[in-house]
Amino acid sequence: MRHTILATALLGLAGAAQAAEGERVQITGEIIDTWCYYSGVMGPPESTTGTAHHTCALWCSAGGIPVGLLGDDGEVYMVLKIEGDDGSASGDTQLRLASHEITADGMLYRRDGLNYLVVEDVVADNGIVNQTHDDWGVIPGFAIPDPEG
Amino acid sequence: MRKLIALLALVATPVAAQDFSENSEARPWNLVAEVPARFEATVVDLLCELAGDCPANCGDGRRQLGLLRSADGVLVYPNKNSQPAFTGAAVELQPFCGQEVEVDGLMITDPELNVDNVYLVQTVRKVGDTEWTKANQWTKAWANSNPDAEGKGPWFRRDPRVNGFIEKDGYLGLGQEVDDAFIADWF
Known part of the structure; x- marks a missing residue:
């Protein structure tokens, strides 16, 4: 009995150190800038999505901040690869998709409270559809330079 | 035990x-x-x-x-x-x-x-x-990779890729016409 408990405990510890198990998923949502969404540095999370935040989303993606897929289920999925492009730090594919609503098919890995997504196929790209600028203006306010200088 | x-x-x-x-x-x-x-x-x-x-x-x-x-x-x-x-x-x-x-x-x-x-x-x-x-090395690395970036101001105003998307789709991402109407109201 004692050996059984010890073996079970050791197996459990070993399992925790192994790579997470992936599962195939298909998720529809918006490609967002995760830092602004999570940190609140720009305001409430809903102000950091869609057209209001599009320019900032471009800045952050180009700046190497991780992008996420904000799913219709309200969960954020950290995107690590899109259709073979592993440029998750300032890569071209994720930059092109900033603020777009997409349907992604791929592998989901859950680890220590975060969701990580390897997108194997962008099944649908609906472009930018989340029009938030009527509610929020632009976030941050200086995203559009003052035409008067 | x-x-x-x-x-x-x-x-x-x-x-x-x-x-x-x-x-x-x-x-x-x-x-x-x-x-x-x-x-x-x-x-x-x-x-x-x-x-x-x-x-x-x-x-x-x-x-x-x-x-x-x-x-x-x-x-x-x-x-x-x-x-x-x-x-x-x-x-x-x-x-x-x-x-x-x-x-x-x-x-x-x-x-x-x-x-x-x-x-x-x-x-x-x-x-x-x-x-x-x-x-705090990111901006230095960007400057080294983009020695020909034009314009004044911080990197995000001068980044060629970002500016390419803004020129193509506007600041809101919906095209120049939507941008123009918004900017006229915003400023």
Whole structure:
């Protein structure tokens, strides 16, 4: 009995150190800038999505901040690869998709409270559809330079 | 048997009880959910760690990197470096790929947003080193990669890729006509 408990405990510890198990998923949502969404540095999370935040989303993606897929289920999925492009730090594919609503098919890995997504196929790209600028203006306010200088 | 159970409890307890704010000298950003956090970790390629996709040298800077915390094996995701300039952390950690480091910064933990283990790294050093490196090299790296970027102002006003998308789709991403109407009202 004692050996059984010890073996079970050791197996459990070993399992925790192994790579997470992936599962195939298909998720529809918006490609967002995760830092602004999570940190609140720009305001409430809903102000950091869609057209209001599009320019900032471009800045952050180009700046190497991780992008996420904000799913219709309200969960954020950290995107690590899109259709073979592993440029998750300032890569071209994720930059092109900033603020777009997409349907992604791929592998989901859950680890220590975060969701990580390897997108194997962008099944649908609906472009930018989340029009938030009527509610929020632009976030941050200086995203559009003052035409008067 | 009682001793064995006590031993197992001891093994499990530190994971839940760790306080990584002790000895942290991280500068506050006054974020709603920030907690100072200083800890030792191994710098890992996230795609390699999670999916077994493992190129040399953590992908040579293309990829996001993680911090596999030594004390409890938790995978921390550094989203941000220390510059208030829309800049991430991978550039700061790439020189330490595969190495054991000590980092200091701010952890974002917000149950309302269901987020934990998202990190802003402010300083990093190899375990055993005495000197810290500030995690503020991103803009310098960008300047080195974009010596011909035109215009004045910070990098994000001059980045050729960003400006290409803004020229094509506008600041709101919906085209010039929508931009023009919005700008006339906004300013």
